[in-house]
Amino acid sequence: MIKTSLIVCTLLINSIAFAQSNFSSKQIGIGVVVSDIDRSLDFYVKGIGMVKTGSFTINEDFGKRSGLTDGTAVSVTVLKLENSPDANEWKLMSFGKKAKHPTQKTIGDDTGMQYITIQVKSLKPIIERLKQQKVAFLGTTPTPLSKDTHFLLVQDPDGNFVELIGPLE
Structure with missing residues (x-):
């Protein structure tokens, strides 16, 4: 019984170590498509208190090849809770369009x-x-x-x- 328990514990510990070692970073970067980049920046920077830490552009070619866009270029603004390499990235981008789905009133109104x-x-x-x-x-x-x-x-x-x-x- 003790030997079986030790084997199970060893397998569990090894599986946890393997799962954790599969990632090169402990952070998650989240990309959020917004309808109006200026309104969203006001909300997140001036309202919530996030800081802008950078930006980059996804050009037409890369957007198409990577599957991120249909070939439309898009600028991405990177926000963080603090300007630290350990902080997660909240990446805002806008294609200048409103959402095709209705705005949720509660968290359970949609999936994702x-x-x-x-x-x-x-x-x-x-x-x-x-x-x-x-x-x-x-x-x-x-x-x-x-x-x-x-x-x-x-x-x-x-x-x-x-x-x-x-x-x-």
Whole structure:
């Protein structure tokens, strides 16, 4: 029995190590197609507080060859929560068109990536900036999760949900 348990544990540990070693980075870069790049940059930079860390262009040839676009060139603006090599990338791009699907009212209205969660040190400055931008707070948020932690739910200009979690102050 002990020998079987040791073999199972060894197999589990080896499979976990193999899965983790398959990636060259611990970060995930997320690309988000938006209808209006300026409105989205205002929301994420001026409202949420992300920082612009770079940009690049996908040209017509690469867009077509890679399958990313139908041959349309597109500029990509890279945002992060902080300008650090360890921070995930939130990459915004726009083709200047509105979405073909209706804007979701709740997370369960559609499939696919529906929301991001951002842990913050203080909700207060974000709440103030979002109120200045007239961003609607969803539900009865901010709402307490614990004595010191609150939850705020908003949508970006294209309807993507953004959860902000942290203390009010």
